[in-house]
Amino acid sequence: MPTPLRPAARLAPALVALVLGATLLPAAPAAARPAGDTLFPQQGNSGYQVRSYDVAMDYQPLTNRADATVQVRASARRTLDSFHLDFSGPRVTEVLVDGVAARHRRTGAHELVVTPDEPVRRGRFTVSVSWRGVPPEHTDADGSTEGWVRTADGAIALGEPVGAMTWLPSNNTPGDKARFHYEITVPTGYEVVANGDLVGREETAASTTWEWDARDPMATYLAMVAIGQFDVHESETTSIDGRTLPIWSFTDVTTGDAAKARAALPEIIAFGERLYGPYPFTSAGLVVDDARVGYALETQTRAFYPPGAATTSTVVHEVAHQWVGNAVTLTDWHDIWLAEGFAAYTEWLYDAEHGGPRPGERFQALYDRPASDDLWSPAPTRFTDPADLFGQPVYVRGAMTLHALRREVGDRDFFAVLRAWTTRHHDANVRTADLVRLAERVSGEELSGLFRDWLVHDGKPRGY
Template structure:
C-alpha cells in the first residue's frame, strides 16, 4: 500500500477444489486459543479465528450501484484444527438471513463485527463447509489512522478494499492475514457496468438486464488482498511473457471519466520484467490494474490487480504495488506486526528502480533518510514494535523497513543480499511468514550472525548509530 494519493512514502520523507490433507500453517495454528477469544492477530485480536483455516471462498454478489444494495451468498470450505463447539467469522454491517454448516441450518449471533456460528452438535476436527446468506447496504470502514477502506462508493459504483480489515464489510471471512485461501467471485451487475476482482476472468455472461462476471484466484490469497470494483470502465486486455516461459494475461480497468492510464499500462510489463530479474518469476497467473475514483487517498496491492486512485497510477506507485505481488501477496505476513516484510520490501524495490532508471541510488535514498534528526517520526516506534493500529502504515514501517534491507545489503554484500531476496520469494511462495524466518535465511546464506542487525533496525526505537 502507498498511502496518500499513491505517492511514494520515501519521496514524501525526502521532501519532508477438493480438500484432502490441508492443515493450518504451524505459525498460524500455534495461535489457536480457547473457545473464547481465539483471534488470529496480535494487533487486531478480535479479527480472525485461529482454530480453523479456510481453503476456499466462493463469493456471489448481486449489486445495484444506484441504490448501493447488495444481495450475497458466500460459501466457505475450511478445516478445523480441533473439535469446535462454535467458530467465528468477521462481518461488519449487512444482515445475515441464514447460515448453513455442512448443509444443515446453524444458529448464529452477532457481536459487533463477529458473526458467531454454533452448529447443532458442534464440529469435528477436519473439513467443513459454511454457507452465509446476507444482504444490505455495504459500508465504508474507517481505520485507526482516519483512512477509509471497505466498500467505498464511487460516482458510478463501488470499489471494495480490504487492508487491513475492510474485507469484512462485504465477505464473511476469517479476516486475518495468516489465513490464505482460494477465491471465486461471481459478480452480477446491471448490464452496461463492468465488474472486476482478483485473478483470471472465467466468464462474462450477459443475462439481459444483468451481466455476471466470474473471476477466479487459484493462488492462495489473504483476505486483506481481496478486491472488487464495479462501475463503468474501459477494459484493456493484453499479455506479457514471464522469465519462466509463461504467458501472463493482463486485464486493466480504468474509470471512463479519469483517463485510460495508458502510461501505467505500458509501463506495467516493463516493471514486471525488471522485478522478475531481481526477485524471480512473477508469482501469479494474471496481472493488471484498476484505476477508479474511490476517494481513499492511497494505492493498494490487491492481488494480481492493484488498485490506484484516479490520480495515483504514477511510476513509483506502480513499482511499489507490483513489488507487493512478490512481497506481501505471494509471501504474506502471518501477523500485522510484521508488515515491514511487505512495505519495506516494496519501498526498497522503488529504490532499486530509481537506481536503474537515472534516479537516486539505494545508498543515496538511505543516506537522505538517515539524515533525519533523531527526534524524527522515522525512528519511533520501531517497525515491529508499534502497539497502536494508527501506526500500521507509518514511516518506520515503510522507510525504516527499507533501510533495514539496505543495512543488510551493506553487511552481507550485494551477491548474498540478492540471493537472500530471491530465495525468500521462491521458498515462501504462496506462504505466510514471520521476521524470524528471514533472519534465519539471511544467516544461512551469508554465514554471518545477523540477529543483532535486525534487532537494531526493527525492534529498538531510536536512530541506529554508526551508519
C-alpha cells in the same frame, strides 16, 4: 500501499504489552502472545483454516444494495461446537453448515457466531452465509476509509487491514490465506473486476454475470471487487519462465485510461522478476476507480489506484507487493514492514536503474536526519497503535533495514536472500524471524544485532 498517498496520523503510543519482540528476542515469554494477531487480537479465529471463499452476489449500482451468498470451505482443527466468522456487513439472512441451517448471532463489532445443531468434527466442513443490504465502509485508526467503498457509479471493496469483513464473512487475518472465486451479477452496461483470472461473462439484455477466479492463496486484505462503468483493456506479457500472463486492466470511464501505467506494466513486472523470480500469479493488471480513499493498494494480481495515482513509482511499489506481501505474506500485522519495507526498497532499486539516486545515496541522506526525526520512532516492528501501521518507519526505515543488510552481507548474498525469500516462502506466511534465519544462513553471518538495531530499538540506529 505507498507512503505519499496515505496520511500517517500519529497518536501517542498506548501503554499496551508488546509481544512482537518475541520474534527476535527469544527471552520474551511465549505465554504473553495472544492467540490471534498482536495488533488486531479481535480479528481471525484459530479453530479452523479456510480453504476457499466462493462469493455469489447480485449488486445494484444505483442503490449500492447487494444480495450475496459466501460459501466458505474450511478445515476444523478440532471439534467445534460453535465458531466465529469476522463480519460487519448487512443483515444475515441464512447460515448453512454442510447444507443444514444453523443458528447464528452477531456479537461485538464484527463477530458472526455460528452454532450448528451437530458440532463440526475435525476436518473439512462448509459454511454458507447469505446476507442482504448495503455493506458499510470501515474507518481505520489513521482516519482512512476502506471496506465497501461507494463510488459515483458503484463501489469498490478494499480491505487493508481489516475492511474485508464489511462484505466477506471470513477468517479475517493475513495468516489464513485461501482461494477466491467470484460470480457477480450487475445490470448490463456495468463492469465487474476482481482478483485473478476472468473466466466467464454471461450477458443477457438485463444483467451480466462476471466470473473471476483467484486460484493462488490470498489473504482477505488483498481481496478486491470493483463494480462500475469501466473501460476494459486486455493485453498480455510473457513471464521470465515462459508463461503467457493475461493483463486485464479496468479504468473508470471518468478518470482517464492510465495509458502510461498500463504501457509500463510489462517492463515493471520484468524488473520484479529479475529481483524476485517468476511473477507469482496467473494474471496481472490494474484498476483505476473514483474511490477517494487517498491510497493505492496492492490488491492481489490487480492493484487499485485512485484517480491520478498510477505514477511509475507507485506502480513499481504495488507490483513489487505481488511478490513481497501477496505471494509471501505476513502472519501478524506487526510484521507489516516485510511488505512495505521490501516494496519501498524495490522502488529505490528501480529508480537507481532509471537515472535516479543510488540506494546508498538515499540511505545516507535519510540517515543524516536528526535523531528527533519521526523516521526513527516507533521502530518498524514496535508500534502499538494501528494508526502507525502505515507510518514512515514501516516504509522508509524498513527499506533502510534492507539496505543496511545489503551493506553488511554484500550484493551477492543480499540479492540471493531476496530471491530465496520469495522462492522458499511462495504462497506461504512469514515472520521477521524467518528472514533473519534465512539471511544468516545465506551469508554465514550472525545478524540478529543488525535486525534488532533497525527493527526493534526505538530511536536512530547508531554506527551505520
